[in-house]
Amino acid sequence: ANGEGEAARLWHSDEPGKGFTVSRALGDWSVSGHGLIADPDVHVHPLPQDASFLVIASDGVFEFMTDAEVCARVAAHLHPASSP
Secondary structure (H helix, E strand, O other): OOOOOOOOOEEOOOOOOOEEOOOEOOOOHHHHHHOOEOOOOOOOOOOOOOOOOOOOOOHHHHOOOOHHHHHHHHHHHHOHHHOO
16 A cells, blocks of 8 residues: 555556556456455356346445446436436
C-alpha cells in the first residue's frame, strides 16, 4: 500500500507511473508473485428455471450499485420497451 487506507498498486516496470490497484487477476499467474491472486473463488449456485439473466461483476460494481439497481439496469437493456 502507498499509505494508510490506500490500496496496494502493481506498477508496470517498463512505463513509470502506470499501474493498477486490483487484488485479483483471474488466470494471470505471471503476476501472482507480486501480491495478486490468480486463482478465482468458484461457487456453484443453481439458477431458477425462470431466470432471465446472470450478472457476473466485480465488487467495484456493487460498491456503487445495489443488487436491485444492477438487475434493473440489465432488465432495461433486455426489455427496453417495458422500462421506465
